[in-house]
Amino acid sequence: VTKLKVTKLLKGNEYIFRVMAVNKYGVGEPLESEPVLAVDPYGPPDPPKNPEVTTITKDSMVVCWGHPDSDGGSEIINYIVERRDKAGQRWVKCNKKTLTDLRYKVSGLTEGHEYEFRIMAENAAGISAPSATSPFYKACDTVFKPGPPGNPRVLDTSRSSISIAWNKPIYDGGSEITGYMVEIALPEEDEWQVVTPPAGLKATSYTITNLIENQEYKIRIYAMNSEGLGEPALVPGTPKAEERMLPPEIELDADLRKVVTIRACCTLRLFVPIKGRPAPEVKWAREHGESLDKASIESTSSYTLLIVGNVNRFDSGKYILTVENSSGSKSAFVNVRVLDTPGPPQNLKIKEVTKTSVTLTWEPPLLDGGSKIKNYIVEKRESTRKAYSTVATNCHKTSWKVDQLQEGCSYYFRVLAENEYGIGLPAETAESVKASERPLPPGKITLMDVTRNSVSLSWEKPEHDGGSRILGYIVEMQSKGSDKWATCATVKVTEATITGLIQGEEYSFRVSAQNEKGISDP
Template identity: 45%
Template sequence: MKPESDGGSEIKNYLVDKREKSSSRWTRVNKTFTIYDIRLKISGLLEGSDYQFRVTAVNTAGNSQPSEASQYAYCREPTYTPAPPSIPRVIDSTKHSISLQWTRPMYDGGADVVGYVVEVLEEGTEQWYRATQKTLKTNLFVAAGLQSNKKYSFQAAGVNSNGTGEFSEPSVEIEPVEKLSIPDLDLPDDLKKTVCLRAGNTLRLFVNVTGRPAPVLTWRKPGIDLQSRGFIDTTDSYTQLIVEKVHRYDSGKYTIEAENPSDTPGPPGSVRVKDYTKESVVITWDVPSIDGGAPVNNYIIEKREASMKSYKTVTTECRKTLFRISGLEESVHYFFRVLPENIYGIGEPCEIPESVLICEVPSLPQDLHIVDIGKTSAILNWERPLHDGGSRLTGYAH
């Protein structure tokens, strides 16, 4: 900024000095030119060096005292926000979470990338929102609290000292589903051969376990109930059998079995009928509350006439929770049901509680007119519709 006082004479020039941090000597920047402005671009500095600057004002009476020295400035290439990282990819998922990973930006903007920001877009919406308020320190993120049977997109951006960079291209829409893996038992080397113990000692059999969902583990020994004879400690990652004060009757072969707790799904939630025409209806339903240990990935739709006992298949492939059933006969009563399916098979059906009559809505009532009117009431009269939609009229709404 200009001096508070020009000393009663117009300022004719500014003298700018520089000094390296490693030196005690000030060097004049503008030896050969005059500076009228209060800004100056200084060139010829050494990259990687720190500099201080000071300014002296000049009028016809002479030079002022130099200003206080500036803070040290580090010379380097100009920096920017980072380039976008790669598209986030899924590395794991559960029913309610998706784990993502991406690679660092190809260009860090000239300053170290110190973290990342992740945004989420929910299926059917247009507004991206921050997945977490805090900046992530790594290129890994677990999006938790997601709804099953909904899809999500993700995008990531790098952060450096200049701010948040450009976001990556969005990921494809991803649905949180439980990944399945076959149970596996990892026996330590000392359990792969005969275990020898002195009578009165404690037997400890420890086995690492993997598998998704967490497998059901069972310890067995012929002729002995290990639940009462010993102590069994089981978690999602290991199982351990402990038998104290062993004796000769504890000798023999011990077996451990692991199996996935798998089953077919339970019935869907209530099946509802809407959008009637004279030859079709739309049915909707809710996702089963019990999925059998694996995601429900398909639904089978069936129909039957109320006068018949057996169902006929409408479709064996439906990925959503609604379906239009066409090719129905007008004025016929129908039942409909939905069967869920996962990788283990077809689950229990859910049927509509009452039969549905296939018909169109009635046409408009005719010749509506006022018969009488009072202070707070009126009496109306009208003629029946010309067409009842293929079903007997049950009433009128007003």
């Protein structure tokens, strides 16, 4: 080869090299080089340019700088960012990792302190001299005035007022919104008048009062923060101070649109927002005209409240709300279910009576107490007693035969329905029922006397009066050749004389006994 790399030289020393050729006859004359200094072929870069801060918060800053004028002949491989607190003397390195970008976010600063920055560039030859230092920057959140409030709008008007509303600004300027200011002016003028308190409003709505009837106004709204008032938002158009005529509205919330369920003995509260101009007249009613004497009703121009304390099963049903003004009327209803014991069974009747049993029938209660009827309880009492005794506790039908009654005794009966909340109100028989039946037919009939126009008869009492006193006897006769029986006497004793007969005519007679349950067979 005709070249060679010489290593292990001492940096900064000066060297002379010579080269000699060799063949089989020996070594030739040497060729000497000029003196050569052992140094790197490139140098450290120039300092970075113009460090400055672009973004500031209370604990961080973003530092930017320019590329060095010269990289020293070798690529920049790292930048070193240093900071110095104005209150101190020491420069502190900010970045621990290699940095090749021309910007760096310095974190972990102390709020309220001032900092300056300098930058150094590094290449293969070494680190540059520090850049010029930046100005001092204070670590704090940057605050600007807020943007305009959003969606300014008119909510309502009257003869002397205009109600407006708006939304918070999209941009708060980096500081909390401390309030709002509202100004008004006449349409043809540019002289604005502040109508809100000096400290501003906290709410996002306001009613401007003391206006001139039928006068139009320009309205604008400002948001304010610690930096002051932001840009205004103008209410569209020129709203007029005039009375609005609005048909009434009822705003039932989702819970009131469903069935309102409440336990017995609790307090029912039906709160319903309403609207309308002029303020509507409010009326509450029950579906079937039931009394609302228990209810307390409070109504304003914006809501109505119906309160029923200590509710029971009879407070179940539809509550109908009607609101009306000169612009129209509107109705809505709320279904209320009171969880209570059932109401009384309906249409309790005596179906059949014998001397030892009574059969009762009834219909389910109109009010089930908000729970399915589980069973019925049947009770009886003798007319001479005051206390009822239980006949059946687990009746699942709407009828029951009460057995083992004492013949001839009078009884009252009542039926109660039961659900999961307990036993309800009773349905009672209005009058007592005697355990009896129709009597047996009278005994043997005897012909006691016969004349040309009369017959005297006697008979024996029935063997059994059916459990009820015999009230009388019915005597019937039938002419020979006729198939019709005609009543000829009604008596209370066991004999009768039948007159008005036709001489020579043949007659047949029969007698039936009667008690309070009916007429026996003849």
